[in-house]
Amino acid sequence: MKKISNRMVRVLAAVSVLFILGAWRAEAGLIKVDQTIWGMDCAPCAYGMEKGLKKLVGIKRVQVSLNKGNAVIEFVSDVKEPTLADIRRVVRDSGFTPKEAKVKISGTLKVQEHNVLLLQVGEMNYVLKPVDKTKAAWQRLQKAANGSTITVTGKVPAGHSDEIFVDEALL
Amino acid sequence: MRMWFIFFVLLILTTTQVRAEGHGPAFGLATPTLGKGQWSSDTTVMALGTKKDTSLMTREWVGHGITEDLQATLGFPLSATIDKLSSPPRTRFASMMGAFGDVEGSLLWRFHRQAPGVGSRFETTMILGGSVPTEDKRGGVRVGPSLNEAVVTGYASRTVYGWLGGGFQHYFERGDDRLGDLPYASVVLGWRPPAFRQDYPKPDWRIFGESLAEFPRKDRINGAMDPNSGGEKILVGPSLLGLYGQWGVEVGVLLPVYQRLNGIQPDEKYRIKIVFTWWF
Numbered sequence: 001m002k003k004i005s006n007r008m009v010r011v012l013a014a015v016s017v018l019f020i021l022g023a024w025r026a027e028a029g030l031i032k033v034d035q036t037i038w039g040m041d042c043a044p045c046a047y048g049m050e051k052g053l054k055k056l057v058g059i060k061r062v063q064v065s066l067n068k069g070n071a072v073i074e075f076v077s078d079v080k081e082p083t084l085a086d087i088r089r090v091v092r093d094s095g096f097t098p099k100e101a102k103v104k105i106s107g108t109l110k111v112q113e114h115n116v117l118l119l120q121v122g123e124m125n126y127v128l129k130p131v132d133k134t135k136a137a138w139q140r141l142q143k144a145a146n147g148s149t150i151t152v153t154g155k156v157p158a159g160h161s162d163e164i165f166v167d168e169a170l171l
Numbered sequence: 172m173r174m175w176f177i178f179f180v181l182l183i184l185t186t187t188q189v190r191a192e193g194h195g196p197a198f199g200l201a202t203p204t205l206g207k208g209q210w211s212s213d214t215t216v217m218a219l220g221t222k223k224d225t226s227l228m229t230r231e232w233v234g235h236g237i238t239e240d241l242q243a244t245l246g247f248p249l250s251a252t253i254d255k256l257s258s259p260p261r262t263r264f265a266s267m268m269g270a271f272g273d274v275e276g277s278l279l280w281r282f283h284r285q286a287p288g289v290g291s292r293f294e295t296t297m298i299l300g301g302s303v304p305t306e307d308k309r310g311g312v313r314v315g316p317s318l319n320e321a322v323v324t325g326y327a328s329r330t331v332y333g334w335l336g337g338g339f340q341h342y343f344e345r346g347d348d349r350l351g352d353l354p355y356a357s358v359v360l361g362w363r364p365p366a367f368r369q370d371y372p373k374p375d376w377r378i379f380g381e382s383l384a385e386f387p388r389k390d391r392i393n394g395a396m397d398p399n400s401g402g403e404k405i406l407v408g409p410s411l412l413g414l415y416g417q418w419g420v421e422v423g424v425l426l427p428v429y430q431r432l433n434g435i436q437p438d439e440k441y442r443i444k445i446v447f448t449w450w451f
Binding site: 037039044052064093 | 240370
């Protein structure tokens with residue numbers, strides 16, 4: 001009985017370690033991006049854009065719309081790349097203009113001096129900014145612990161690929 | 172009968188090769204778009220008829236996006252002209268493709284680009300190219316290399332298109348012969364019918380109304396101006412472009428509405444062009 005118990009304890013311990021490691025690695029990086037694109041008028045434009053985005057590592061799904069003027073990109077779990085800057089580079093290389101993007105992204109919260117909040121994803125740091133400081137999502141972020149894993153949804157303005165104006169935050 | 176049989180064989184052969192430009196008009200100047208690193212292939216079958224004769228030829232045009240605003244192209248005849256005109260008009264046939272029998276390389280620099288909103292852009296492109304002939308003589312004149320420069324500005328959107336451009340092709344001497352310079356200009360208006368404004372990857376069709384003006388100067392043969400060369404002409408006509416994913420097909424016709432040709436040159440009756448394009 002004692003032998004079985006020790007074995008069970010070892011198995012449980014091993015499973016727990018694996019679970020903790022898995023949890024620590026899970027969901028860091030872009031989850032979904034809705035990137036607005038100006039200038040695409042025709043089928044080959046959309047085809048070229050789709051092809052260029054699908055070449056990036058870590059892409060699960062791409063849907064390009066000419067009428068809405070956007071590309072919706074879903075990402076494979078737990079990849080630090082590509083970044084939003086990579087997505088926008090592909091848009092520019094295709095000959096079009098990237099505008100505002102809506103993002104859903106996970107990472108580690110870093111609280112800096114003067115209460116500046118950063119979302120760290122790999123080597124990339126996104127500056128988190130409030131849409132409205134009284135909003136519940138921003139209040140939750142203010143109270144979150146330094147180093148906690150968070151998922152935020154928000155808008156990234158054109159020309160500033162490292163700033164997120166937060167709409168929602170999950171801790 | 173032989174001519175039409177060969178025409179349809181070529182049509183079938185090029186159709187089976189289609190996998191994925193036709194982005195703009197068939198004859199006029201435009202501002203083609205290729206992303207950085209992208210390639211395109213345009214395979215063309217074209218016919219030009221005069222009051223005396225008809226020619227039929229095939230031509231290939233390959234494009235490569237060096238950057239999103241700089242493109243290199245190479246146009247060349249795919250085969251010896253199937254039926255050649257004994258007295259060919261001085262023309263580029265279609266402004267972007269190069270003249271009959273020439274191998275032409277060009278750089279297209281889109282130096283102005285502006286996206287005012289979803290699905291639309293203004294842009295202006297400068298074209299600089301050079302050609303070498305694949306034939307010794309053209310219409311009795313020894314053919315030398317040429318330089319071609321053009322500029323075109325335009326608007327592309329999900330509903331309407333428009334381009335306005337002009338260019339100048341200068342042939343160099345070969346011995347005492349020289350083909351006359353060719354100033355040219357084009358205006359193109361396009362419309363995407365509402366039924367074809369559905370989203371990617373649904374089929375995308377549009378109609379163009381094209382006009383092309385050419386003002387060829389006189390040739391020089393053995394040092395003397397040839398009185399039976401040069402003139403001016405304006406041609407207009409429709410073209411229809413269909414795109415699906417990475418490939419496209421375009422058909423266009425131009426008919427002369429005005430021509431004044433020097434000497435005893437036969438008037439042009441029509442130009443017809445069919446293009447198969449794919450992007451890869």
